[in-house]
Amino acid sequence: AQSVTQLDSHVSVSEGTPVLLRCNYSSSYSPSLFWYVQHPNKGLQLLLKYTSAATLVKGINGFEAEFKKSETSFHLTKPSAHMSDAAEYFCVVSGGAGNMLTFGGGTRLMVKP
Amino acid sequence: SQTIHQWPATLVQPVGSPLSLECTVEGTSNPNLYWYRQAAGRGLQLLFYSVGIGQISSEVPQNLSASRPQDRQFILSSKKLLLSDSGFYLCAWSVDSSSYNEQFFGPGTRLTVL
Secondary structure, eight states: OEEEEESOSEEEEETTSOEEEOEEEEESSOOEEEEEEEOTTOOEEEEEEEOSSOSEEEOGGGOEEEEEGGGTEEEEEESSOOGGGOEEEEEEEEETTTTEEEEOOOEEEEEEO | OOEEEEEOSEEEEOTTOOEEEEEEEESOSSOEEEEEEEOTTSOEEEEEEEEETTEEEESSOSSEEEEEEETTEEEEEESSOOGGGOEEEEEEEESSSOTTSOOEEOOOEEEEEO
16 A cells, blocks of 8 residues: 655745655555646646655756655755746655556645746 | 647536547557546546556446547546536556556546536
8 A cells, every 4th residue: 555645735935945845655665756747727747756766866847856765755846946836746656556656635836926 | 759648628518418538649559548537626536547458447436437449549438427527637658567657647638517
């Protein structure tokens, strides 16, 4: 069994300030972990993924995430927020038969000018 | 390169009417295919997945069904829609069942049942 908890349903930051979106997971397997972004009425786009290689993963658009096994966390960060980063972000764990994805509840990121 | 298409993009249907949503993938063979539903303000719920033609697994019992008549075609259907079927439906594909492989999502279909 596996689960994902995104600790904040909404995060608001000012443009140019750092972004931190928090994610904790549990899994019976050695997990693969992903962050996806969804803009309004759009599909999901992969930001980055962790698959048991380097624990610090760099993704698109300046995002990165660090896998911390001891803390069962996979937080998403970005040094400087842009207005275009405003969207819904999903932390996802993969595992089990059929490559099932388990989604967190999502975090809505708002960026203020 | 691989692409995934969904249609229609939006749909408004009366309660009790039938439903057919289509998803097609280009540029790959024998993909795993998935249907998700996203209710307003909530995360994604896996509805069905398929590892091959004619092979469908259902994750949630409901009045929806899925079919895979061709390798790269995945259809979501209903004989009679309910109000609770409203939502954003997303189709996705992956290379295989390895947990290392991410899923790629289509643009989605916004379904409103009145």
